[in-house]
Amino acid sequence: MQLSAILPVLFEVLPRVARIAAYIAVGVFAANLVVAFGLVERIAGLSRYLTGPANLPDEVGTAIVTTAASTTAGYGMLAEFRDSGVLDDRATLVAVTINTFFGFVQHIFTFYWPVLIPILGREVGFMYVGARAAIALAITLTGVVAGAVLLSSRKTAVASDSTPVTETDGSGTPPADAAFDSDDDSLRTNVESAARSTWNKLRRIVPRLAVVYVAITLVLRTTDLESFTTLAEPLTTLVGLPGAAVPVVVAFAFDTTTGAAAIAPAIGETFSPKQAVATMLIGGIISFAVSTFKRSIPFQYGIWGPEFGSKVIAVNTALKVVFIAIAVAVLVA
Known part of the structure; x- marks a missing residue:
């Protein structure tokens, strides 16, 4: 394929990849900080009504709260928890399913309320948004039921006050430069550790994200x-x-x-x-x-x-x- 055909695609895709990468960075960075500073209990309190019955660790509650503000950042958190061993694959799928309603919530204020309801009118607009909300809630509740049936609390429970979220080298052992020192109360130390973990994650995700986006966009141009x-x-x-x-x-x-x-x-x-x-x-x-x-x-x-x-x-x-x-x-x- 000629370079002249690829360059326009790159100019189209790269800003999108940069925007997604920024949200992922926020999610991963926040995931590390909330664990490092022991904020899981405070942030995940309300979401425990969902994570508890679904046999998910409290850390997932922080991703749920984050998803209501940014779906991409919430996914970034879940990816961090999966890579660090807080969630296995089955638990991650349950968590992603539970996140559905909270991902929908943000669109109420950014799209449905200011754009769609005025176009459709009050009656049909509220009926449509209500239907979409009910669908999203049903999917979330399906995730809770799936977690209750499929997950063992023994397998997914994590002592969040003693096991920080960190990168691993594949053997289950965190690398030295990514581990949080639980005895060190220094704000700077925790922030620097979170930043290193975030950078390591972005170095792995962003190139893959860019390659797939470019490939898909090129296919779309010919399909x-x-x-x-x-x-x-x-x-x-x-x-x-x-x-x-x-x-x-x-x-x-x-x-x-x-x-x-x-x-x-x-x-x-x-x-x-x-x-x-x-x-x-x-x-x-x-x-x-x-x-x-x-x-x-x-x-x-x-x-x-x-x-x-x-x-x-x-x-x-x-x-x-x-x-x-x-x-x-x-x-x-």
Whole structure:
């Protein structure tokens, strides 16, 4: 491939990678600090109602709280806890699932409330946001139940006041320059140790993140993703929606704001409020096929690597599709 074709992709991808790396750095740095300063008990108090029944260590509660402010930073925390041995793979998948509702919460204030509800109107806007909130909450509760059934508290419990979060060399032994000295109350020492751990994590994640993002973007330039929208008509016909739902679903699959603007004038005429919400939710199902390829694969592979990242994507996508399908069935019943 010619350099002239790659350079525009690099200019497009690198700012995105830099932004994600910044949020990951915040998450990893915070994960180390809250453990080093013994803040886990204070921060994770409320989230213990979820982490306790799910047999997850208290440290996961800090990631849950962080996710409500930044999903990327929350994932960065979980990646740090997994790499340091606080979480095994199964516990990490449970934690990622539980994080779903808290990742949704931030979008209420940044997108749904200021943008989507004004476009759709109060009735349909609140119905749609309520449906999405219920779906996210159902996924989170599924994670809690999965943790209660699948995890052993003996395997996942960690004495957070005696086992700091650190990088390991693969043998379970923390390297000397990454360990926190529990007897040293120096703020500078703890901050420098957290910074070293964060830098080590970024050196491993960012190159992988950049490579995958560039590769995916190059594929997108030569692939017609609109083929995914051929699913729109069978799905809308299956649930008995008007034929006008098909173009709305297609628009919604690629851009939520455009899809909402397309359906808003037809609410009350072509679509009932419930049909409008069901149409947008179906658009969400198809959009997962698109967004998984465009965003989830590069992000999750960058955070976890291809093997475990594929597991995270599979669990997230399956749960979202199942619960959206249930919500659509309820709406059109």
